[in-house]
Amino acid sequence: MAKRKLRMGMAGGGPGSFIGAVHRMAAALDGEIEIVCGAFSADPEKSAQTGSALGLPVERVYGSYREMFRAEAELPPHERMEFVSIVTPNHVHAEPAMLALEHGFHVVLDKPMTLNLAEAIELQQAVERSGLLFCLTHTYTGYPMIKEAKQLVASGKFGTIRKVYVEYPQGWLSTYAEGGDNKQAAWRTDPARSGIAGAMGDIGTHAFNLAEYVSGLEVESLCADIQTVVPGRKLDDDGSVLLRFHNGASGVLIATQVAAGEENNVRIRVYGEKGGLEWQQQDANTLLVKWSDRPAEVWRTGGSYVSEYAAHNTRVPAGHPEGYLEAFANLYRNFALTLRARLDGTEATAVVLDFPGIREGVRGMMFIDRVIASGQATQKWTALNTGA
The missing domain is CATH 3.40.50.720 (NAD(P)-binding Rossmann-like Domain)
Incomplete structure (x- = not known):
């Protein structure tokens, strides 16, 4: 049949x-x-x-x-x-x-x-x-080399994770685009439709999710500098956040929609005691793996050495770029395979179950809530100009 x-x-x-x-x-x-x-x-x-x-x-x-x-x-x-x-x-x-x-x-x-x-x-x-079943489409966790990055960190090869840098620069809202007929700009900058956050809700949540997914750590506290750069805009369009993770590691998250000339160059770096890694969407098939005692390595999508998680989420032979649509499709496929297993009365494998769910959704909304609260607070900076 x-x-x-x-x-x-x-x-x-x-x-x-x-x-x-x-x-x-x-x-x-x-x-x-x-x-x-x-x-x-x-x-x-x-x-x-x-x-x-x-x-x-x-x-x-x-x-x-x-x-x-x-x-x-x-x-x-x-x-x-x-x-x-x-x-x-x-x-x-x-x-x-x-x-x-x-x-x-x-x-x-x-x-x-x-x-x-x-x-x-x-x-x-x-x-x-x-x-x-519930799936939340945090697209960037669907990339094969992001899957590989998570598995490398989880393996313990880098030792205890100490530092996480994640950034999401865009430039499409560097002018007052919501003033015309741009439907996307109109609703994404409207508090009634977007919520209390602009850039931090739209793309900052992606960066936050990516940081927690790859590092395997949860953010415990944060300190945010949130700005609305373009005159007349009702929500934030730029911000930087200091992160503290539950194991004591620290991090920095940057999300901006006013970096004129930037497209969607999502980037993450994670460092442990013995080494670290780096990935960016503009070269999504490549994962840089760095060591303190030997040369850096270039890991590629489709390589015979990658984990079953990366292999499962790869469709074409090495050297053929797999991008945003494929990463998005990986979420749908894993969700579909999980649903199919349920309908068939079988158990879905851990590899198939690897897609964002309700917990990640709540974590993302908690991030938005806390980052805006921190951004609006004033008692967090020490002035360099003391008058001396």
Whole structure:
């Protein structure tokens, strides 16, 4: 009997949505998933427009996600969607996720998880009550050499981790882009739709998640310098954060959207007693491994020496670049394989289970909450100019 595809619905991702198209491409890449329904916009006409473009039956394209969950739950089990991908702006994350769980659907949700920390905690409780699967799309953890970096650190080869540097520079908001017809800039800089953070919520959470994922450590405390550089902007567009991890290690996190000329050059460096590593998205197939007593090594995606985690998340032979869409697709594939194992009554392997979940989502919202609070505080700096 041929293996069937898992059935996915989508909330959001209509006209003008960059991330919705990315989710659809990522979900489709490995042939594990097919989109069968959607509520693509709060405007029923726009939802219908997207559904038509995707070739979906008219009756499976809905005017709201509430209607979609009700109608899909009433369909026979072999027809209804099995999970939903939620790709709406931040303020429309919690409610559809909660409703999906209440109607028995597994959830894939774009980051950051919710509008605020209170919603995140409520959603965590709902996921735990439901027993359903939940995936949060922190894309950068899907790269093969990020998987390898995590495994190298976990192996203990570097000794105790002492220092973590992580940065995410962008330049797309170096001017007042939200003043025109830029839909992405408009909602991402709007507190009502984005939450209390701008750059720190949009890309700072990626950097935070990457730091904890690769190092295997959890941030225990932080000290933040948060700025709004572009006049008229309502949320932060630049910031630096000092980090303290639970084992005593320290770190620095930088997230900015006003670095004119930068694209998405995510970068992480982790150092232990005996050595460390470095990875950046602009050369995503390469992991630099550094030692205190011998020359640095260049590790490459597709090498015969990489761990099963990196190998599992690699699709093509060495030398062929694997990028953002493939990393995104790794999250969907691992989620799909985990769901398939559950449906088949088997155990998913640790390699397959390696995707961000509800705990990472709550950690990210806690980071946003604390980093903005720290950024707004004043009692944290010692002046160099003492008047002497």
